[in-house]
Amino acid sequence: MRKKMLLAAVLALCLAMPLGSAFAVESFVQPSGVIQYNAAKVNGGYVLFSGTGAANTTTYLIDMEGYVVHEWKRDYVVSLHETLLDNGNLLAAQAAWSLPLPAGVNPNVKIKKQTWPNGATPSSTNIITVGGGHGGYLQEFDWDGNVVWDYELNDATHVQHHTFAPHESIYTPNTSSDGNVLILAWEYHTNAEAIAAGRNPATVGRGIWSDYLIEVNRAKQIVWEFHIWDNLVQNFDPTKPNYGNPVDHQDKWDINWINPGMPVPGSATVASTTQDWTHFNTINYHPTDNNKIVTNSRHMGESYIIDKAAKKLIYRFGNPSVYGGGKAPSFQNDGDQLMWGPHHAHIIPPGLPGAGHLLIIDNGWNRPEGNRTRSIEVDMSQTSNTAVAAGVGGLPTGNTAIPGTMHPGHIIWQYAGARPNSMYSASQCSNERLPNGNTFITITETGHIIEVTKGVASGVNWVNKEVVWEFINPLESTGSVAAGYTYPVVRCLFNDGGVGGTATTDNPTAIHRSTLIPPNHPGLKDKDLSRKYLMATGCPEFWKMLTYPAVGTQGPTTGWNALQVPAALPLTGWGFGSFGTSGSEGLDVTTTTRGTGSSGGGGGAGAGAGGGGGGY
Numbered sequence: 001m002r003k004k005m006l007l008a009a010v011l012a013l014c015l016a017m018p019l020g021s022a023f024a025v026e027s028f029v030q031p032s033g034v035i036q037y038n039a040a041k042v043n044g045g046y047v048l049f050s051g052t053g054a055a056n057t058t059t060y061l062i063d064m065e066g067y068v069v070h071e072w073k074r075d076y077v078v079s080l081h082e083t084l085l086d087n088g089n090l091l092a093a094q095a096a097w098s099l100p101l102p103a104g105v106n107p108n109v110k111i112k113k114q115t116w117p118n119g120a121t122p123s124s125t126n127i128i129t130v131g132g133g134h135g136g137y138l139q140e141f142d143w144d145g146n147v148v149w150d151y152e153l154n155d156a157t158h159v160q161h162h163t164f165a166p167h168e169s170i171y172t173p174n175t176s177s178d179g180n181v182l183i184l185a186w187e188y189h190t191n192a193e194a195i196a197a198g199r200n201p202a203t204v205g206r207g208i209w210s211d212y213l214i215e216v217n218r219a220k221q222i223v224w225e226f227h228i229w230d231n232l233v234q235n236f237d238p239t240k241p242n243y244g245n246p247v248d249h250q251d252k253w254d255i256n257w258i259n260p261g262m263p264v265p266g267s268a269t270v271a272s273t274t275q276d277w278t279h280f281n282t283i284n285y286h287p288t289d290n291n292k293i294v295t296n297s298r299h300m301g302e303s304y305i306i307d308k309a310a311k312k313l314i315y316r317f318g319n320p321s322v323y324g325g326g327k328a329p330s331f332q333n334d335g336d337q338l339m340w341g342p343h344h345a346h347i348i349p350p351g352l353p354g355a356g357h358l359l360i361i362d363n364g365w366n367r368p369e370g371n372r373t374r375s376i377e378v379d380m381s382q383t384s385n386t387a388v389a390a391g392v393g394g395l396p397t398g399n400t401a402i403p404g405t406m407h408p409g410h411i412i413w414q415y416a417g418a419r420p421n422s423m424y425s426a427s428q429c430s431n432e433r434l435p436n437g438n439t440f441i442t443i444t445e446t447g448h449i450i451e452v453t454k455g456v457a458s459g460v461n462w463v464n465k466e467v468v469w470e471f472i473n474p475l476e477s478t479g480s481v482a483a484g485y486t487y488p489v490v491r492c493l494f495n496d497g498g499v500g501g502t503a504t505t506d507n508p509t510a511i512h513r514s515t516l517i518p519p520n521h522p523g524l525k526d527k528d529l530s531r532k533y534l535m536a537t538g539c540p541e542f543w544k545m546l547t548y549p550a551v552g553t554q555g556p557t558t559g560w561n562a563l564q565v566p567a568a569l570p571l572t573g574w575g576f577g578s579f580g581t582s583g584s585e586g587l588d589v590t591t592t593t594r595g596t597g598s599s600g601g602g603g604g605a606g607a608g609a610g611g612g613g614g615g616y
Contacts, residue, residue, distance in 0.1 A: 031540075034064070035471070036467055036546065037065065037469050045517050047061070049442070049473075049514035050081065050512075051447065053510065054508075055487040056077065056475075056488070057076065058071055058073055059092060066471065066536060067532070068532045068533055068534075069532060075094075079093040079133075080093055080162060084517055086521075089148060090140065093137070093163070094138070095137075135159070135162065136161075137150065137154060138151045138164055138181070151216055153183060162184050162282075166182075167181070167182070182285065184281075185211070186210070186276070187212050189207055189209070197229070197232055197240065198234030198240035198242050199234070199255050205275055209276050210278060211280040212228060224308060226308075231251070232252055232255045233245075233246050233323075234246075235254075242255070245324070250325065251313045252313065253300075258277075262299060278299055279298040281296055281297075282345050286305070287347050288347075288349075292307060293305070294306075298343065300322050301318050303358060317408075318362075320405045321335060325406075325407065326407070344361045345358060346360075346432075351435070352435060357380070361375055361431050363428075365426045371424055372417075375441050378410065378411055378412070380409040414462075424445075425444045430442040430513035430515075432515065434451070446509070449473075450469065450471075475535070476494075476508035492538070494509065
């Protein structure tokens with residue numbers, strides 16, 4: 001009973017929330033599917049995404065009301081994200097290796113095993129790569145799901161991870177790079193190799209995986225590459241290469257800087273102490289300068305620009321303390337660090353509001369002054385060190401340029417939730433600027449996507465931002481490696497982002513990155529975009545309940561009535577029933593089970609308006 005009363009209170013709170021609220025839903029218990037949609041203020045288009053739950057092999061394209069208009073079925077488990085190309089093809093990363101699932105769990109999933117050390121049998125104890133985001137295999141699919149191109153980077157010492165970026169006509173068109181793909185990867189360095197490069201032997205462990213970038217063409221030839229390992233500095237051992245003061249070599253990475261939140265390796269023979277040192281997670285072409293690449297390090301809290309021709313780091317933003325250029329964080333004090341575990345750094349393309357600025361997700365992971373995720377826009381041309389007032393929750397919007405460092409720029413816009421719980425994700429996430437000035441944000445760990453307006457300028461801040469579209473992934477994976485995974489399971493209501501009251505995998509509803517595809521995208525030309533099914537099949541369309549609160553105003557087309565909340569009894573009278581039928585099915589939103597009855601089905605005790613699920 002207490003649970004049903006809580007659910008009733010949650011939905012009543014949602015109903016009381018005006019369309020286009022200032023913030024996303026802040027409740028720990030949330031409905032799924034589309035839960036806000038202000039058609040007058042959204043940019044419009046189609047949302048491309050994949051759930052990252054275990055055993056998912058499908059990419060979805062949905063409309064703004066949550067209906068699937070197209071999907072791509074893959075042979076491999078999804079590895080984080082995909083992109084729609086100008087020709088209508090889908091370029092996607094696959095999890096080319098994994099601990100094998102039990103026989104019969106998902107016969108359509110192909111598992112390719114990585115090469116393991118000394119020919120050992122794969123297991124959780126001898127895995128030599130550490131850190132999330134493993135991929136290993138890119139595939140390009142046509143609209144019908146046929147593989148038309150692929151690229152594998154997946155062996156004992158080299159693994160594609162996290163991301164990739166195609167070079168298409170929107171980037172400096174008519175160049176020799178059209179059709180090429182940037183790929184982010186790890187490369188393995190042994191304990192001895194790390195020490196020889198100047199790493200403190202006490203912090204090496206079994207070895208180090210460092211990041212490197214490659215660009216491949218359609219013939220699968222590597223036409224450019226950049227290795228962090230070729231751009232190191234260290235002040236630990238003057239007898240080793242790369243010796244110098246990191247603050248005097250800001251175009252290099254200090255091999256002895258380790259994120260304080262990461263475990264320090266111990267034994268050189270223990271597999272779990274192999275270190276994912278820098279943990280890059282982003283790679284993008286600069287939209288107007290074909291000689292520049294934008295990338296990003298989660299563990300160092302920085303975003304970077306790399307000069308392709310010189311193979312040199314030319315810009316870094318977010319954490320000057322990694323090279324001794326600013327005040328390091330301390331207990332409950334952020335110091336001069338501005339980003340904590342950031343993701344999806346990229347330059348806003350020409351023609352969009354904020355063009356030329358950096359747009360970054362600052363995850364707020366292990367932030368001393370409190371975990372909080374935000375989307376930030378950085379004007380790299382501003383080099384003043386003038387302090388600017390703090391924004392929501394004390395998050396800085398200025399004081400970002402540190403004299404004498406490669407750290408120019410000011411945070412000129414940001415969006416964070418009113419409280420951390422609805423918009424905090426320790427890992428992953430994405431953001432993109434839309435043509436109408438709105439920003440499209442994915443909060444990974446809760447499978448939460450929002451579109452937020454830029455707001456109104458007020459002094460040094462922006463106020464009156466509105467969330468005008470909001471979606472919570474209704475699809476989750478349940479089970480485990482031992483028990484077997486089931487995907488997808490549709491849930492109409494989630495407890496704190498996805499556990500659904502059952503034993504599930506970590507982040508079972510997570511979405512690494514979503515992309516808003518505009519209706520005029522060339523890849524959609526002449527494509528069938530008719531509605532195939534509601535993604536949250538069997539669930540109420542919650543956004544319509546918020547928009548049309550009177551029973552019957554939704555109409556019969558979707559099969560669900562809007563929610564009735566009598567003014568005198570705000571927690572009774574739920575109307576989840578087929579339109580105009582007193583004996584129709586009712587839905588228990590706590591379990592997604594159904595029942596039938598003359599006055600309402602399995603929704604609980606009490607009569608439902610028009611034949612719905614009863615009152616709580």
